[in-house]
Amino acid sequence: MSFDPDAVATVTVDSYGTLVDPSAAVDAxxxxxxxxxxxxxxxxTKSIEYTMVGNFVxxxxxxxxxxxxxxxxALSAHGVDLDDETVEEILAVYHELEVFEDVRDGIERLIDGGYPVYVVSNxxxxxxxxxxxxxxxxxxxEDAISAHEVRTFKPDVEIYRHAAARTGTPIExxxxxxxxxxxxxxxxxxxMQGVRLDRTxxxxxxxxxxxxxxxxxFYEFADALGV
Incomplete structure (x- = not known):
């Protein structure tokens, strides 16, 4: 299937690796x-695996x-023992991730073009x-839509259907x-139409x-929408 810009009324975006750079967690x-x-x-790998297994069980x-x-x-598998405080310190970096440089200007173009933008995230x-x-x-x-609202993770269709309902937009x-x-x-x-943002x-x-x-x-995506 090829991309149909004329069919798009609303844009949803993933969070980590799409809007913000999770590499700071690696640095921590x-x-x-x-x-x-x-x-x-x-x-x-285990983080993704656990969410998917959790969906099924x-x-x-x-x-x-x-x-x-x-x-x-991951730490245990490599024979590393960190205390609880250190583990929480590493995890806390997820609250302070930096935005990718194309995000603000790119999303502003989408908004100026008439497309509301929502985060849909695990x-x-x-x-x-x-x-x-x-x-x-x-x-x-416009809003951030969490998997917590439906208690299921991507790629379960329920989270995308929930996002469509929350945005008031037909899913197509x-x-x-x-x-x-x-x-x-x-x-x-x-x-939905699936747009891959390939940063890597x-x-x-x-x-x-x-x-x-x-x-x-996001600049290239705005180009594809003609805005």
Whole structure:
């Protein structure tokens, strides 16, 4: 399927890695461990795994708690024992992530073009509130929609359907912008147009539906919408 800009009435965006840069969490980890890259990669993988498994076994807990469990697993798997205070210090960085440089101007173009913009994220409300405040994008975002509201994580179709209801937009009239393939595929499966924001240059896998559009920045997405 190719991208249809004329069908878009509302834009939803993912949070971490799309609006804000989570690499500061890696830097915080680096201050306490030696094998930073390996631990960080496992932390991220387990965090996603736990949310998806939680969906299937009815074991929901807020994403911040999932992220803590994933971090503790990654540390344990590498034989690292950090005290609770240090673990919380590392996790707290998620409340103070920096916005990517294209976000403000790019989203302003979307707004000026008549497109309301909402965050749709696995993050729990406290994480999203602090993310928006620290990044100073509250004036750009209509609202932040959390997985906590439906107690299920991406890529479950329920969160995208909930987002459509919260925005008051037919789901087929929403373009969802995100980096992770599972988020793109989930949004498409629910009926949205999936726009991949590829900041890393990672290849798209051979499994599942491809994005309707791939861009490198919010500027390029605004171009695709003609605004």
């Amino acid at each position: 980890l680096d201050a306490h461990v030696e094998d930073t890259d390996s631990i960080s990669d496992l932390w991220r 009815d074991a929901y807990q807020p994403f911040y708690d999932m992220n803590r469990d994933a971090l503790r697993y 993050g729990n409300p406290e994480m999203l509130d602090s993310m928006v405040d620290h990044a100073e994008i509250g004036d750009l975002i 009239s929403i373009a969802h912008v995100a980096g992770p393939p599972f988020d793109i595929q989930g949004s498409k499966h629910a009926g 240059g990672d290849p798209w896998g051979s499994f599942g539906a491809e994005p309707d559009l791939t861009v490198e920045s």
